[in-house]
Amino acid sequence: MKAYGALNSSIESIREFDTPNPIPAADEILIRVRAVSLNPVDTKVRSLIGSDDLDAPRILGFDAAGTVESVGASVENFSPGDEVYYSGDVTRPGSNAELHTVQAALVAKKPSSFTFPEAAALPLVTITAWELLFERMSDGTFPPNTAILIINGAGGVGSALIPLAKSAGLTVVATASRAETSEWCTQLGADHVINHREPLRPQAEAIGFKQFPLIANLHNTETYWETTADLLAPFGALGLIVETKNPIDIGNPFRLKSPRIVWEYMPTRSRFQTADMHRQGEILAEIAKRCDAGTFPKLNTTHLGSLSAANLQEAHRQLESATTIGKLTIDLNPSTMESNDIDDQKI
Numbered sequence: 586m587k588a589y590g591a592l593n594s595s596i597e598s599i600r601e602f603d604t605p606n607p608i609p610a611a612d613e614i615l616i617r618v619r620a621v622s623l624n625p626v627d628t629k630v631r632s633l634i635g636s637d638d639l640d641a642p643r644i645l646g647f648d649a650a651g652t653v654e655s656v657g658a659s660v661e662n663f664s665p666g667d668e669v670y671y672s673g674d675v676t677r678p679g680s681n682a683e684l685h686t687v688q689a690a691l692v693a694k695k696p697s698s699f700t701f702p703e704a705a706a707l708p709l710v711t712i713t714a715w716e717l718l719f720e721r722m723s724d725g726t727f728p729p730n731t732a733i734l735i736i737n738g739a740g741g742v743g744s745a746l747i748p749l750a751k752s753a754g755l756t757v758v759a760t761a762s763r764a765e766t767s768e769w770c771t772q773l774g775a776d777h778v779i780n781h782r783e784p785l786r787p788q789a790e791a792i793g794f795k796q797f798p799l800i801a802n803l804h805n806t807e808t809y810w811e812t813t814a815d816l817l818a819p820f821g822a823l824g825l826i827v828e829t830k831n832p833i834d835i836g837n838p839f840r841l842k843s844p845r846i847v848w849e850y851m852p853t854r855s856r857f858q859t860a861d862m863h864r865q866g867e868i869l870a871e872i873a874k875r876c877d878a879g880t881f882p883k884l885n886t887t888h889l890g891s892l893s894a895a896n897l898q899e900a901h902r903q904l905e906s907a908t909t910i911g912k913l914t915i916d917l918n919p920s921t922m923e924s925n926d927i928d929d930q931k932i
Contacts, residue, residue, distance in 0.1 A: 588682035589897055590642030594634045596901045600894045602642055607678070607686040611657040614692055616669060616685050620701035620916040621892065622648040622885065623900040624709050624741060626852075630675065631901065645897070646679035647672045647852075650695050650704040651917075660689045670695040670869065672708035674855040681897060683917065690862045691855060693869035696876035699883065704876075706885035706912035707745070709851055711872045712865050713826065714746035717849040718753070722799055722822040725753070732756040734789070734797040734816060736781055737804035738773075739766035742826060744884045744911045746801060747773040752880065758794060760785070769910050773882060785812050797821065807833060814838045824849060886911035 586606050592598040609615040627645050634643060650670040653663050663669065671692040673680050680687075695704040718733075719725040733750050737743050738759025750757050751774040759770040760781035767778045779788040781804070789795070796818040802809050806827050813823055815838070822845040839846065854862040875881035887903070889896045892915050900913050 586683040588642075588644050588678075589646075589892065589894055590644040590679075590681065591631045591634055592638045592642050593636055594632045595636075596631070596898050596905075598638070598642075599631075599645070599897050599901065600642060604641075604644075604682075606684050609655060609657045609660075609686045611659040612688055612690070613657045613686045614660060614663055614669070614689050615654040615656070616649065616651040616671075616687060616692075617654050618649050618680055618683060618685050618917050619651040620649065620705040620914055621646050621680050622702070622706040622709075623897075623904055623913045623915070624648065625904055626675075626709070627679075628901050628904050630679075644678040644680075644682055646681035647675070648705050648708045649673070649680035649685060650701040651685070654684065656689070663689060663692065668695045668697075668701075669693065670704040670708055670873075672712060672851065672865070675852040676856055681892065688855065688862070689866070691865050693866050693873055696873040698877045702888060702914040702916050703883050703885055706883070706914050707872060707876075708869060710741040710745040710884065710912065711749075711881075712868050713742050713849055713851045714749050715868045715872075716851065717742075717801060717824045717826065717847075718746060718749055718799075721847040721849050722801070722824045722845065727753055727755060729754070730756065731799065732758060732794055732797050733799035733801060734785075734794075735759045735775075736800070736802045736809055736813075737761075738770040738775060738778065739910050740803055741884070741909075741912050742803050743801075744769070744773060746803070747775050748880075748882055752875075755799070758789065758792070758797070766910055769886075781809075786815060789816060800824070803827070807831060811838075814842075817842060817844055819843065821845070822847065826850070884912045885914045887913045889913060889915050891915065892917045 653667040733755045757775045758777045759775040761767040762782045770778045777792045798818045798821045801824040819842045
């Protein structure tokens with residue numbers, strides 16, 4: 586099969602190569618990939634390879650949508666021909682390939698009303714947002730009029746978190762810094778949008794918020810550490826997804842408010858093969874229901890054409906620019922596989 590991977594940490598090392606077709610284990614599904622989406626974690630995995638060339642390229646990618654080719658002996662809920670979507674396992678070869686094996690527990694039937702690229706845009710960010718809000722920051726229930734501050738609302742996870750928070754009855758204050766990102770947050774359902782390049786407290790107070798019971802910082806943990814400590818309500822919850830580069834003091838001023846400070850890392854369940862790993866497939870099944878009911882939006886904003894080394898390199902460049910909105914997608918439609926030209930179309 587054709588696959589795409591990086592030989593070293595440079596974007597230019599991403600290339601096409603041939604590798605044997607994967608064979609599914611008893612608890613796995615073999616999927617013919619029809620579309621993938623890109624996430625910042627793809628660039629992080631590539632950057633950790635190092636400057637020296639590997640013996641063979643590392644296949645990158647997590648999010649994918651496709652059709653089931655075959656199933657392992659113990660798989661019961663999927664059959665060949667099923668249209669599925671999922672986010673893979675960081676410890677295994679990635680989804681940027683024609684065929685991919687993934688544990689069935691991580692997979693769900695894709696939304697029938699979504700195309701393969703539209704479905705591929707969802708898994709990693711929706712699972713991250715769901716786990717962060719409903720499993721890490723809370724038990725999934727919220728008092729009336731609870732407000733959440735979402736820092737970096739127009740990013741991939743923010744784009745998923747805004748509609749999930751609204752569906753839970755929360756008042757959503759999102760941050761963005763450009764007209765187009767502010768408009769995107771509003772389209773997704775944010776009640777208010779403020780500028781994260783300006784001091785947040787004056788802007789929050791101007792729209793009636795002196796503190797927030799819930800804050801999801803989806804951008805730079807260190808940059809907003811003091812700000813989130815200031816704006817978090819006593820006994821509130823702060824959710825984080827971006828690792829720190831330097832040590833930070835987790836005591837005062839946070840300690841005075843007795844907060845819940847939690848981390849969310851979507852690959853944890855698959856990386857450690859936890860007993861509840863099947864929850865990720867269940868979350869995706871619920872998201873698919875909402876998509877088909879018209880209560881969860883499409884998050885793909887930029888389609889980069891067919892899967893090729895050139896298009897993957899371009900996707901990595903755009904992600905590292907930190908200016909993307911929503912999700913980037915690439916397809917493996919047979920009719921486009923012969924073209925390696927970058928086709929940057931706004932959807």
